[in-house]
Amino acid sequence: METTEALWLLAVPVAALAVAALARRTRIAAPLALVIAGLICSYLPGVPDFALNPEFVLYVFLPPLLFSAAWQSSFVDLRANLRPIAFLSVGLVLFTTLVVGLAVHLAVPGLPLPVALVLGAIVAPPDAVAAVSVAQRLGLPRRTVTILVGESLFNDATALTAFRVAVAAATGAGFTWLDGAGRFAYAAVAGALIGLVLGPPLHWLRTRLNDPLVENGVAVIAPYAAYLSAEAVHASGVIAVVISGLYLGHRFTESAAITRLIGHSFWKIVVFLLESVVFLLIGLQLPPVLDAVAERSWGSLAWWALVAFAATVVARFAWVFVVSYLPARLGFARAPADGEEPGWRGHVVIGWAGMRGVVSLAAAFAIPFTTKSGAPFPDRDLVLFLTFTTVLATLLVQGLTFPALIRMLGAGGAERETYNDTVAAAGAHHAAASAAIGRLDELAAAEDLDPDVVERLRHLAEQRQLRAWERLGGGTGQGGEEVPSVTYRRLRREMLAAERVTFIRMRNERRLDDAVLAQILHELDLEEASLQRD
Template sequence: MEATHALWLLAVPLSALLVAAASRRAGLSAPLVLVIAGLLISYVPGVPTFELDPEFVLFFFLPPLLFAAAWESSYVNLRENTASIGLLSVGLVLFTTVAVGYAAHALIPELPLAAAFALGAIVAPPDAVAAVSVARRLGLPRRLVTILVGESLFNDATALTLFRVAVAAAAGAGFTMLDGLERFLIASALGCAVGLVLGPALHWLRTRLRDPVVENSVTLLTPFGAYLTAEALHASGVIAVVVSGLYLGHRSSESAAVTRLIGHSFWKVAIFILESVVFLLIGLQLPPVVDGLSEHPWTELAWWAAAIFGVVVAARFLWVFPTSSVLRLTSPSARRGEEGVDWRGQVVISWAGMRGVVSLAAAFAIPLAGESGRPFPGRDLILFLTFTTVLATLLVQGLTFPMLIRRLGVAGDRERYTDTVSEAGAQHAAANAALRRLDELLAEEPAPPDETVVERLRQLAEHRQLKAWERLGGGTGPEGAEVPTTTYRRLRREMLAAERQVFIEMRNARRIDDEVLNRVLHELDLEEAALSRG
């Protein structure tokens, strides 16, 4: 029986990876396909019930996902959009909590106002994983992506604090909104302090380890350490993780090249697995949620679910448009004549409100009983409305999000062109600096080095100098002919494949050992990775 249970536990991540791989191959949004797959699997006869452990989700899944997102985010871009991000991650979460709370209490009189506010806090924070993956794939302008990423990094702290206050009030602990505001400010400040202490300390440690494997092991433990340290101090573990991730990501360029290569590959794999499992688990939650609602007719439940979903969507539109318009009129960038978020960008941000696993984890964290020992009011109903809201946002908004971006014509084509031009200029300046440094080194050499070595070094610098300029033409020259760097990459890849085949054949013939094979293949792989980057 224990072996069967273990097999089912293995089946969840394995199924998630297979579904995610198939959706990526088909060009579909993996989070949406995973949710639908989980929903269908949950009704297959013989499949056991998988209930989310909220503490496990908030500790095991949330910290690494937030840390990786913060690590990859641009601190500079986030700082330039502080006002927009703050209005969404704090202001919009508060507005949505209040709007959903009053709407739920009006629709369902049996649901006390404090419990309704708990529901509002649960469904208030969007999970930008699905939205950002689509936005990046379709080339959404960088500023919009930055705002969505920044919102998802910080809104969980606001929502979880509001949730705890509302649950305490509903359970009879006597908390007020003023208590909640005080608690949020203190927890946020302490969480930020924890992140600012751990970030520099761990960066100092990483730069002195001189071992890529150990350095990345420290990075792996960082989000869990930051979260636990902050929670032990009654601070916001979410903010501690985000701040430490932003700091370490901003300073990652000071690490060794091999450390960055290993870390980049590891986090891509880890986040792919975690996100796949999380979204499959969302779909698997429906049976336990439905079990406790037999006393309510389905027509009534469907009406309540549709109404709460409508309030969640409407609240985001009602908040985004006025606040974005005010920011465009009052921000320093607008006064300098720089382009802000226009109405099309506001529509995209308003529609990018998909909810995710944090909402479900918070809902399952509602206690079964309050302070008096009585059952928590409306717990099963809150679980159901949370699930339907998460599912509706992922399916309705998620499935239509790519079409909306295409219809509005919101794309960063000009931005990508500008990036390529800027990169070409930077590559040109860097190559000139490298050539000057080469001349200085040659002048200091006691004996002239071999001329073929010098010529090869100059060719490499000039090749890098030309590569970005040629990419402006899409890899082709006049009349569709390949430019030199494109031809170089194509031919060099074929040469590397031939070299790799020879090494493998020599290993199979026992003329070289596996250790030798692995070493030379690693060198070939690094060169091919550099070519693929081009």
């Protein structure tokens, strides 16, 4: 590789980080900003074509992104909302594949139905990264966010399996739809089993290493181990990664505190970097895609792109509302675990949260160039073009209007959930502190302990109880006056800053070694991190 090529490869993550940082400062959804920036950069003079390697995306980018999302997801909440998640991640994906495939087949003269179904499978799975980030920022109810997250975790497996079946039919590999159903069932079950088999031994290993760096190193290897193990036996690598991530994330509380601190920070950085690069690459794909269809009529291309986009959006809305209301009409509805349905506003939000992403583009570029007989794959360039326009339209049209839609509908509900969470947290803190004081009394009775140490520890536990209940007042007293817990955190941060300045000055005066300084600063940083409020 020449130095110039290496510099261009470096330019992609650098540009992605710069755009993502700007988006965070301006509170613009980063995926949208990155795609637009990629589109603009793709037409700048001297910028080379960045071909999206589907294997690189599916084998390098996808596993850690899925694993991190599963790791941070609530297994309890996902299980409580399993029915709507299954309807979206399996039923909706297959329904979208059929609707988009039939619509494009009827709109594009001479386009074979199997090829149209390939397109349908490609654009079927939404990428909920942008939707979830906006939903959390604008305070959508937790159940709606959980459903969107759960859908994004599992829908890729359904879509990629449907894609392989459709490609086999389009290339004349001899697959039938019955074969496809069997293949999907095998991929899902085998992938889930592999994830379950890998989870316990990886967790057992991590909890016995007693080394935070190595423990988190195992977590880095885990998604690739799950994905490659499943793909090696033609199972769903996506499901294997998600299941193993859910298991390890659910048991992460059994790790040491320093391991959790390092792991939390590490995955935040990895996901931020990978997502930034991926969405910038989406925007950079436009020139080669347009070159491939340059000989076709632009009017026809625009009409076909509109049909594909409209079919994608309409299919999601139709499925969300029919599946939400039809079972109740037929008497088959089951009350949700939390006792609250999203309501029609929540269903509109879920229906509009259908932004597509990198998995669709990766699948499109993975379409073979030839059929089983050696002939060129029919209309491969057109499928690529319609995939790109659908991804771009969903990100720009739905993504840009999504925040306004939530505000217009008044679909929030996080204020009440936040209050309930604070009450629950205060009660839990009170119970935990009482247990801590009880354990302290047991140790004080059994051992000859310094009374001053016991009293300081008792006072600390009691202060934690008081701080938990103070949060019910919003963190301030009457007339905006600080409550003691807020004052404590503010003053202690000022004290830590003064200590840090002193230690650094002593290092500069050669009275303290750098290695000692690093250890001291790490201790101060941990204490300062403990003072931060969510």
